Amino acid sequence: MQGLAPSPEEAEALFTGPDGSFRFARWSRPIAPVVFGATDDSVAPLKAAMATVVLAANHRLAETDPELGANLMIFFLTDWAELAEVENMDRLVPDLPALLPRLKAEEADQYRFFRFEEDGSIKAAFVFLRMTGALAGMPAADLGMEQMLKTMLLWAPGAFAGRSALARVEGRTEAVLRPDLTSLLRAAYDPVLPAASQDPVLAMRLAARAGQLFN
Incomplete structure (x- = not known):
């Protein structure tokens, strides 16, 4: 993830297990x-x-x-x-x-x-x-x-296998959450979205709402 919000494909991958099943819960x-x-x-x-x-x-x-x-x-x-x-x-x-x-x-x-x-x-x-x-x-x-x-959230087992959930900001000693994960987290707790879902279409809604946070 390079931007401030994940793409739908990136959001889906974060909640998709090794067997290919999508599962989201907050x-x-x-x-x-x-x-x-x-x-x-x-x-x-x-x-x-x-x-x-x-x-x-x-x-x-x-x-x-x-x-x-x-x-x-x-x-x-x-x-x-x-x-x-x-x-x-x-x-x-x-x-x-x-x-x-x-x-x-x-x-x-x-x-x-x-x-x-x-x-x-x-x-x-x-x-x-x-x-x-x-x-x-x-x-x-x-x-x-x-x-x-x-x-x-109920992340997929490998959601953070390749990259830390934290980021460093120049001039600060303490770490911060990665901006893309912060936006996704806020989107995930939007009350208009379901608290749990096994439908991968939810990933598109999560990504869209995460992106709106920076518009």
Whole structure:
């Protein structure tokens, strides 16, 4: 993506899985996040960066969710084996005994999954970060911004495989969201668009609305 807004083809690719199926979903309820395992000095910049992304989408944060308490849980780990040691984690994470060896074999540094409302919109999200390599070297604010963006929508698994979700602006030390993703995020949360869809035609509507933000 070179411009301030994605083309319809680029927007469609961001929500199209390896099997060729299109699936889009956004949050319909306010997001109530909680962070586990982060250092004390990183919590404030993490949450501030997360709030920046939610604000960019014109969505809302909440202290608690009336049904779930917290509907976005972010866990910081040093090793995937730590998940097996957390009480009741096997109830939270589907197929945990089979998942952990796979994550270890893939040398994965992050894993997330979602739960959905009856209409297909996002109800809750769970993010697990193994703080190693490049991930461990990211400033807390950059990490919070990147992870929040990846959790705001049901992106395709390879949506960010070839390019970071963040950009650098000359004269600023902190990162910002890529302008094309910011415009797409705002378009995705436009209330006139559906909260969930499996129709790739939606990509054209997303791209059109993203482009209107800069007209």
